[in-house]
Amino acid sequence: MEKIIKVDGMSCGHCEASVKERLMEIEGIEQVQVNLETKEVKIKGEEISDKEVEEAIDEIGFEVI
């Protein structure tokens, strides 16, 4: 399954890399793509916990909107 969420606060390639790196640590997540312009983060994987995703994003200083 693939889903797209919106993440606020990412402004550059470093932010993008942080988000990708942190999300890839979550069980079930196989692929992460970030579009800085649209704020869209596309996540591929199986049985991904939305709560875990939101907490991980918060933890590194960004926000799921």
Added chain:
Amino acid sequence: MEKIIKVDGMSCGHCEASVKERLMEIEGIEQVQVNLETKEVKIKGEEISDKEVEEAIDEIGFEVI
């Protein structure tokens, strides 16, 4: 939180209505928007179970891709 998933097999307004109606029955889902052209289904709500969403979509003859 808002997320977008892709659903295959919807071809007309009736399909769109079925998907919306079925998803709105799921606990936590507050709003559903369907874009037939891009196959994107935007879901707004809290603590939405992806598994429940996938099963609901399957149940009415469409497929989460």
